[in-house]
Amino acid sequence: MISDLFTTTVLIGILASGIRLSTPYLFAAIGETFGQKSGVLNLGVEGQMLLGAFASFYVALTTGNLWLGLLTAMFVGALMGLAMAYVTVNLHAEQGISGIGFYLFGLGMSDLLFQKLMGTVETVKGFPEIYIPGLSDIPGIGKIFFSQNILVYLAYLLVPLAWFVLNKTTLGLKIRSVGENPDAADSLGVNVARIRYFTIILGGTLSGVAGASMSIALLNVFQQNMTSGLGFIAVALVYFGAWSPIGVLGGALLFSFINSLQLWMQVLSIPIPSDIAVMMPYVVTILVLVATVSKVRAPSALSKPFERGD
Amino acid sequence: MTETDKLPSGRDRIQSLEMRGITKRFPGVLASDHVNFDVKSGEVHALLGENGAGKSTLMKILYGLYHPDEGEILINGKPVRISSPNDSINLGIGMIHQHFMLVQTMTVAENVALGLPSSRGVLTDLDRVSKRIIELANLYGLKIDPSAYIWQLSVGQQQRVEIIKALYRGAALLILDEPTAVLTPQEVDELFVIMNQMVRDGHGLVFISHKLHEVVEISQRISVLRDGRMIGTRLTSETTKQDLANWMVGREVGFTPDRGLVECGGPRLEIKNISCGSDRGTPGLRGVSLDVCSGEILGIAGVSGNGQRELAETITGLRKTTGGHVILEGADITGFDPAAITDRMLSYIPEERMRDGMIKDFTVAENMILREHEKMPYSRYGFLNLREISQHADALIKKFHVKTPSRETHAKNLSGGNIQKIVLAREIFRTPRVIIAAQPTRGLDIGATEYVRDQLLEQRKQGVAIMLISEDLDEILALSDRIAVIYEGQVMDIVPRAEATPAKLGLLMAGVHPEAA
Numbered sequence: 001m002i003s004d005l006f007t008t009t010v011l012i013g014i015l016a017s018g019i020r021l022s023t024p025y026l027f028a029a030i031g032e033t034f035g036q037k038s039g040v041l042n043l044g045v046e047g048q049m050l051l052g053a054f055a056s057f058y059v060a061l062t063t064g065n066l067w068l069g070l071l072t073a074m075f076v077g078a079l080m081g082l083a084m085a086y087v088t089v090n091l092h093a094e095q096g097i098s099g100i101g102f103y104l105f106g107l108g109m110s111d112l113l114f115q116k117l118m119g120t121v122e123t124v125k126g127f128p129e130i131y132i133p134g135l136s137d138i139p140g141i142g143k144i145f146f147s148q149n150i151l152v153y154l155a156y157l158l159v160p161l162a163w164f165v166l167n168k169t170t171l172g173l174k175i176r177s178v179g180e181n182p183d184a185a186d187s188l189g190v191n192v193a194r195i196r197y198f199t200i201i202l203g204g205t206l207s208g209v210a211g212a213s214m215s216i217a218l219l220n221v222f223q224q225n226m227t228s229g230l231g232f233i234a235v236a237l238v239y240f241g242a243w244s245p246i247g248v249l250g251g252a253l254l255f256s257f258i259n260s261l262q263l264w265m266q267v268l269s270i271p272i273p274s275d276i277a278v279m280m281p282y283v284v285t286i287l288v289l290v291a292t293v294s295k296v297r298a299p300s301a302l303s304k305p306f307e308r309g310d
Numbered sequence: 311m312t313e314t315d316k317l318p319s320g321r322d323r324i325q326s327l328e329m330r331g332i333t334k335r336f337p338g339v340l341a342s343d344h345v346n347f348d349v350k351s352g353e354v355h356a357l358l359g360e361n362g363a364g365k366s367t368l369m370k371i372l373y374g375l376y377h378p379d380e381g382e383i384l385i386n387g388k389p390v391r392i393s394s395p396n397d398s399i400n401l402g403i404g405m406i407h408q409h410f411m412l413v414q415t416m417t418v419a420e421n422v423a424l425g426l427p428s429s430r431g432v433l434t435d436l437d438r439v440s441k442r443i444i445e446l447a448n449l450y451g452l453k454i455d456p457s458a459y460i461w462q463l464s465v466g467q468q469q470r471v472e473i474i475k476a477l478y479r480g481a482a483l484l485i486l487d488e489p490t491a492v493l494t495p496q497e498v499d500e501l502f503v504i505m506n507q508m509v510r511d512g513h514g515l516v517f518i519s520h521k522l523h524e525v526v527e528i529s530q531r532i533s534v535l536r537d538g539r540m541i542g543t544r545l546t547s548e549t550t551k552q553d554l555a556n557w558m559v560g561r562e563v564g565f566t567p568d569r570g571l572v573e574c575g576g577p578r579l580e581i582k583n584i585s586c587g588s589d590r591g592t593p594g595l596r597g598v599s600l601d602v603c604s605g606e607i608l609g610i611a612g613v614s615g616n617g618q619r620e621l622a623e624t625i626t627g628l629r630k631t632t633g634g635h636v637i638l639e640g641a642d643i644t645g646f647d648p649a650a651i652t653d654r655m656l657s658y659i660p661e662e663r664m665r666d667g668m669i670k671d672f673t674v675a676e677n678m679i680l681r682e683h684e685k686m687p688y689s690r691y692g693f694l695n696l697r698e699i700s701q702h703a704d705a706l707i708k709k710f711h712v713k714t715p716s717r718e719t720h721a722k723n724l725s726g727g728n729i730q731k732i733v734l735a736r737e738i739f740r741t742p743r744v745i746i747a748a749q750p751t752r753g754l755d756i757g758a759t760e761y762v763r764d765q766l767l768e769q770r771k772q773g774v775a776i777m778l779i780s781e782d783l784d785e786i787l788a789l790s791d792r793i794a795v796i797y798e799g800q801v802m803d804i805v806p807r808a809e810a811t812p813a814k815l816g817l818l819m820a821g822v823h824p825e826a827a
Contacts, residue, residue: 170428177413177424184411187375188425188475189396300414308375 004268005261008140014260015144019152020218021256024049024210024227026155028234029241029248030162031206036238037166038199039179039301040088043099045207046231047106048080052211054110057222058117060124070151070212077208080106081201089196092305103231111224118222126220127151151213158206162245175199179299182306192306207231236285243299254288255281315512318449321480323351323512324402325386327372332381334367341367342378343538349483349514354505356517356525356546359535360558360755361726365518368535369485372516373405374398404476405485408518410468412460418471419443419456422478439478446477451507465614466497473504483514490524494613495783495816502528520558520756521784522551534558559756574791575604578775579625579656579744584634586624588799594620596799597634602744602775607766609790610779613819617799618779619661622748625777626658627651639743652681657742659733661749661779663726667733670722674714675703677721678736710735711761727758734765745769748779763789783812797821 052073060069127149135146166172241247262277334342440456588594623629627648660666703717751759795818
């Protein structure tokens with residue numbers, strides 16, 4: 001029944017899992033924000049996430065060390081970022097297409113490794129919920145905000161940190177200038193290639209973490225194509241959030257709350273076809289993107305390769 | 311080192327800078343052929359030359375953007391290595407690029423601070439940068455607000471930001487690449503005041519321009535480049551404009567095209583109280599009324615971004631109007647789509663010829679039929695008549711002296727002048743009734759400019775009504791019968807050619823009525 005949704009327990013459950021579900025979006029979309037701010041559109045996020053998800057899961061499964069798994073995911077993501085940077089910065093490849101290439105590579109490679117190394121779906125014991133004395137016991141609030149795993153907290157720390165780096169540091173100034181007018185940045189001695197390498201590799205690293213947050217913290221399994229489009233949603237969230245980490249946070253929350261809502265609706269057997277329920281977050285994303293489209297302006301040099309001189 | 315060896319900014323002067331035997335090859339082109347060039351403290355050395363003569367290449371080498379294949383650069387007699395803009399900045403060389411190197415979405419202070427180490431390590435120190443900007447601005451008489459966003463500033467102000475940027479980095483020697491191309495006459499005067507002060511203070515300036523009267527006015531020495539070779543260096547006091555023009559082109563140049571007298575017919579194009587928006591959402595045109603007669607060139611003068619683009623686009627049907635009427639030969643064509651307007655024999659030479667005037671990756675022949683490709687004889691029932699198209703292209707290439715390896719060459723491989731000839735050929739050959747020509751000679755060299763202007767005058771003689779939109783006052787004055795000055799989307803005044811002077815137009819372009827001034 002619809003009315004089942006409006007009990008305190010269910011509402012708290014929806015909010016708590018909404019916060020939790022936003023983790024992979026935040027990592028991936030904040031990483032993508034850095035890339036796009038510097039003028040690089042990386043559509044390969046999904047592939048980076050899948051490889052990160054597999055790598056962290058496999059390492060955690062075989063060594064039992066979750067942190068080692070997380071580090072491996074970061075390393076794999078960075079490596080993917082490095083390859084993306086080489087292709088787009090040095091070879092001036094079309095960013096959208098090469099991004100799709102990297103996505104397909106990540107999709108296929110993660111599945112291949114999964115088949116070869118594991119073969120069957122297994123589970124690990126992922127990052128546990130952290131009990132914070134006092135805070136976790138607050139009714140409602142404690143369950144929603146203070147009973148989450150470590151990656152959730154890291155994701156939320158990343159938001160103000162990213163904002164600070166982009167707006168208050170010389171590095172942020174360079175990143176923004178490279179995304180708006182690389183010729184100007186170049187003429188002032190800013191190394192455009194180096195900045196873009198940095199942001200793409202950072203984006204890959206964070207995408208790796210995003211993948212790990214699914215396989216060893218949120219779901220604690222690895223399956224073929226387990227991200228199912230989440231990486232692409234993360235790219236959309238960057239537009240949605242108007243290239244600001246705070247905006248991205250808003251988008252990630254909206255999206256994961258709706259996602260959480262539809263999951264609970266299925267759990268409670270509310271009579272809505274599950275296909276429709278699963279579509280909800282995506283439909284809302286499209287609607288909000290349409291509604292916000294004219295108010296935001298992308299970095300001027302987004303997806304344009306930089307080459308010196310004429 | 312005495313006190314006088316310092317510049318007001320506190321940096322040492324560059325007593326002399328010398329480029330020796332600079333050679334730079336690009337695939338198939340010798341862009342710079344053993345060029346010698348030098349600048350001294352306290353002088354403006356003008357560098358003249360047509361497009362493609364190698365001025366920019368030479369200056370990009372000096373600024374570290376290109377690396378020369380041969381040759382050396384000496385500062386105060388000592389050889390230096392410049393392999394990146396960082397090196398040249400550290401040596402005290404600054405460059406004001408023709409297209410400003412500013413990030414529009416950032417503030418003045420952010421643009422100045424970009425790329426420099428901060429006094430707070432990884433954190434920005436924009437408050438300190440702002441303070442220093444104000445100090446420098448006072449020293450050099452440049453008014454600027456460090457917290458303003460670049461997009462809020464006028465072109466003249468943006469140029470000042472560029473100068474501050476260079477001074478902030480301790481530039482003792484400044485390269486100004488066509489700094490006057492985008493300014494009103496008054497802004498040019500202001501720039502010259504600043505330049506003269508900098509020279510008095512001991513800076514060395516390289517001034518690139520192809521406006522001869524400016525070069526003669528501001529410089530002490532003039533060097534002329536042609537086809538990558540240095541033709542010569544002279545003291546300004548010992549040359550004339552005519553000599554310089556001949557050197558640049560390598561032959562005698564006719565200076566003012568002969569306009570001849572043509573009887574004005576009735577109005578062919580009337581614009582009544584037209585309004586429209588701009589891309590920024592602000593009003594683009596606000597109640598503009600104009601008319602152009604047969605056999606007349608109506609010049610539209612104004613500083614860039616005052617509604618010129620919107621004017622051309624509303625007439626050609628590319629932009630929606632929010633009020634008013636466009637009347638072509640008595641018929642109201644307001645709201646017609648561009649194809650219908652084209653069919654009424656209105657031709658359009660767009661401002662951005664590479665973007666709006668042609669398709670870069672199409673061949674010369676294809677570009678020549680872009681406007682008429684659906685008509686006989688170029689196509690029938692939707693099928694292109696390739697033989698006809700080829701013959702047409704060959705005929706136009708010959709008639710309009712387009713320098714191209716063949717009609718199958720892609721347009722992007724041609725020079726700006728030849729690309730404009732293709733646009734011109736396409737738009738004129740169809741015997742239009744009205745021509746809208748926007749910035750038809752921008753970026754073209756003297757030879758091509760001369761050609762385009764002659765063609766427009768020829769069309770005028772044929773009785774075509776021509777609206778000439780140009781930011782180049784010399785061009786407006788040389789070609790127009792009447793001159794309308796546009797400012798912030800409104801027509802300030804319409805002046806007959808005989809009563810127009812650069813000073814009068816300049817005031818109108820700045821939004822001031824001469825009577826009120």
